[in-house]
Amino acid sequence: MSGCNKKKFPAAKDVVLLHQLDRGIFTPSISPFPLKLETYMRMAGISYENDFKNPMGPKGKTPWMTFNGNDYCDSQLCLELLASKFQKDFSSDLTAEERAIARSFQIMTEEHLYWVLVLWRWVYTKGKTLWDVQMNLPTGLRLVMPLAVRRIKAQASAQGLGRHSKDDVIEMGRKDLRAISDYLGTKPYFTGDKPTEMDCAMFGCLAQLVWSMQGSPYEEQMKGEFANLKEFCERMKEKFWPDWDQCLSPPRLNVS
Ligand SMILES: N[C@@H](CCC(=O)N[C@@H](CS)C(=O)NCC(=O)O)C(=O)O
Numbered sequence: 001m002s003g004c005n006k007k008k009f010p011a012a013k014d015v016v017l018l019h020q021l022d023r024g025i026f027t028p029s030i031s032p033f034p035l036k037l038e039t040y041m042r043m044a045g046i047s048y049e050n051d052f053k054n055p056m057g058p059k060g061k062t063p064w065m066t067f068n069g070n071d072y073c074d075s076q077l078c079l080e081l082l083a084s085k086f087q088k089d090f091s092s093d094l095t096a097e098e099r100a101i102a103r104s105f106q107i108m109t110e111e112h113l114y115w116v117l118v119l120w121r122w123v124y125t126k127g128k129t130l131w132d133v134q135m136n137l138p139t140g141l142r143l144v145m146p147l148a149v150r151r152i153k154a155q156a157s158a159q160g161l162g163r164h165s166k167d168d169v170i171e172m173g174r175k176d177l178r179a180i181s182d183y184l185g186t187k188p189y190f191t192g193d194k195p196t197e198m199d200c201a202m203f204g205c206l207a208q209l210v211w212s213m214q215g216s217p218y219e220e221q222m223k224g225e226f227a228n229l230k231e232f233c234e235r236m237k238e239k240f241w242p243d244w245d246q247c248l249s250p251p252r253l254n255v256s
Helices: 032-044 075-085 096-124 141-159 165-182 197-211 219-225 227-239
Strands: 016-019 050-053 064-067 070-073
Touching: 016 032, 032 050, 032 075, 032 096, 032 197, 032 227, 064 075, 064 227, 070 075, 075 197, 096 141, 096 165, 096 197, 165 227, 197 227, 219 227
Parallel strands: 016 050
Antiparallel strands: 016 064, 064 070
């Protein structure tokens, strides 16, 4: 799983260097996956530093991490490596059935609902809302936005969701959210009274809908029918991000 990046990133022994996109205006990351991994490291008490200058890893995605001289890609693989290295297993009290359900919901969220978010941000709104939530987008992205939109459209089409009509996709996302909301119910965390790894993943994605997707088709429902998901996000934010406001970047004043 070790990456192949030639560049060397110095960090102290057992300190993770987390490579990710620059901070968002309303969430510390506008991407679910860095927010998940950073939340997990906070949950596990793992020392880490951020590198916002090299967000894309050897596999062309964000986040990735450098740890004790090696590079690793994929938030879940990074999380599992750290869990094993630091012996942090927050799911050990769960039954096999509870773990199976938790995994299914996580995969639905990260591999299905995520693509609804991607389609809304990049295709249905043509990437225009990105500037409302992230101030330090790569220079020149505006110029190449049509190309970026086309590339992401192709990715979503390869994944499958991008082949459906916008109305069908929005409705699929709504059904995912309804299932996630029903599964959470009145529990404080997805598997009960204590947060586990899965909560970090759910938080990474749901926080986007709560704070970093203004004007999305789900905005009103996050305050109404799915209010328990918003409350869950607020709970996670309070528990693991007491410095949340300091981890946001101020909105750009003069957008060119
Ligand atoms: N399974 C990966 C997914 C990472 C991912 O899809 N990151 C997106 C940002 S949200 C990305 O880097 N996309 C760039 C691209 O696909 O070109 C993980 O958990 O880290």
